[in-house]
Amino acid sequence: MRALVYRGPGEIALEQIADPTPAADEVLLQIDAAGVCGTDRHIIAGELGVAPGTVPGHEIAGTVLESGPGAKGWKPGERVACSGQVTCGICAACVAGATNLCRRPAVIGMARQGGFAQQIALPASCLLRLPESISSSIGAIASDAIATPMHALWTVGELRAGETVVVIGAGGLGLHAIQLARLAGAACVVAVDPSESARKEALAAGADAVLDPGADPEPVRELRRLARGATLALECVGRAESVEMGIAALSPGGRLVVVGVGNARPRLPPLARFIGTELCVRGSFGSTPTEIARVLDLIERGRLDVSRSVQREVPLEHAASIFAEPGGPARTVILPQTEEPHR
Numbered sequence: 001m002r003a004l005v006y007r008g009p010g011e012i013a014l015e016q017i018a019d020p021t022p023a024a025d026e027v028l029l030q031i032d033a034a035g036v037c038g039t040d041r042h043i044i045a046g047e048l049g050v051a052p053g054t055v056p057g058h059e060i061a062g063t064v065l066e067s068g069p070g071a072k073g074w075k076p077g078e079r080v081a082c083s084g085q086v087t088c089g090i091c092a093a094c095v096a097g098a099t100n101l102c103r104r105p106a107v108i109g110m111a112r113q114g115g116f117a118q119q120i121a122l123p124a125s126c127l128l129r130l131p132e133s134i135s136s137s138i139g140a141i142a143s144d145a146i147a148t149p150m151h152a153l154w155t156v157g158e159l160r161a162g163e164t165v166v167v168i169g170a171g172g173l174g175l176h177a178i179q180l181a182r183l184a185g186a187a188c189v190v191a192v193d194p195s196e197s198a199r200k201e202a203l204a205a206g207a208d209a210v211l212d213p214g215a216d217p218e219p220v221r222e223l224r225r226l227a228r229g230a231t232l233a234l235e236c237v238g239r240a241e242s243v244e245m246g247i248a249a250l251s252p253g254g255r256l257v258v259v260g261v262g263n264a265r266p267r268l269p270p271l272a273r274f275i276g277t278e279l280c281v282r283g284s285f286g287s288t289p290t291e292i293a294r295v296l297d298l299i300e301r302g303r304l305d306v307s308r309s310v311q312r313e314v315p316l317e318h319a320a321s322i323f324a325e326p327g328g329p330a331r332t333v334i335l336p337q338t339e340e341p342h343r
């Protein structure tokens with residue numbers, strides 16, 4: 001099969017590699033769509049220590065081709081979405097249902113071969129039925145671009161109706177976070193992004209106000225003015241400055257949830273302020289299959305508008321070049337079964 005293979009920092013190449021063979025508990029999928037996440041860009045930049053020879057891509061939708069003898073329940077031809085990592089199923093976190101925190105995880109496209117390829121073999125436990133009304137591109141990004149901000153805001157952030165929410169970084173995650181915050185009843189959502197097109201998309205997604213942190217001489221002050229007492233902030237960028245901005249935007253008792261991946265070391269306020277304001281800073285990692293199923297259900301019911309979630313679909317043949325360009329606000333999706341540029 002053909003696949004995009006990571007060969008070292010800054011190097012990704014279209015190659016012919018062996019077809020995957022499903023293990024006993026695995027299902028072989030034809031990959032119909034694979035979303036390009038910011039994490040894939042960090043992988044290809046060499047920032048995450050992924051082994052050369054790995055096929056990136058953890059946002060996958062496909063069609064069942066065949067099942068191993070122990071992978072019951074899936075029939076050839078069924079369309080599926082996939083969770084972003086393979087979990088052990090038996091550690092304390094998995095048993096507690098927090099499978100995103102599995103102690104022995106294998107992130108797809110990092111610790112094992114990913115979705116920028118024509119086929120993949122995955123454990124049956126990773127698969128979710130993809131409703132007929134949901135396209136493969138949306139099914140692919142549901143697991144991460146939509147379920148990750150759901151986990152961050154609803155589960156980790158414990159967002160309650162009436163809260164004021166700040167979303168820092170209006171990319172693939174942030175744009176869905178805005179919708180999810182509104183869906184959960186946020187009174188006000190303020191989005192921060194230096195890109196004009198991202199701010200435009202943020203307003204289209206339902207943000208009440210947007211801020212360009214580069215244009216304002218005192219962005220934190222302006223953010224505090226716009227949000228009028230944020231109780232929940234979500235950092236989707238993975239940079240020290242944006243984590244610090246998220247903390248500064250909060251009212252006493254507020255929580256900052258960080259989903260942006262990186263190795264930054266943000267400066268935290270002194271302990272006296274930390275304690276005096278009951279500041280809470282929490283990381284949030286991925287999502288659970290339960291949340292992905294909830295996302296698919298909300299899309300199917302029309303509660304989440306995904307009409308602007310995918311900005312571009314490209315065949316595998318032309319996909320290597322997209323990593324040389326900066327990512328736009330909405331997702332780019334690779335279509336490994338398509339020969340010609342789609343749009």
Ligand SMILES: [Zn+2]
Pocket residue numbers: 037038039040058144145
């Ligand atoms: Zn991702």
Ligand SMILES: [Zn+2]
Pocket residue numbers: 087088089090091092093094095101102103104105
């Ligand atoms: Zn586990």
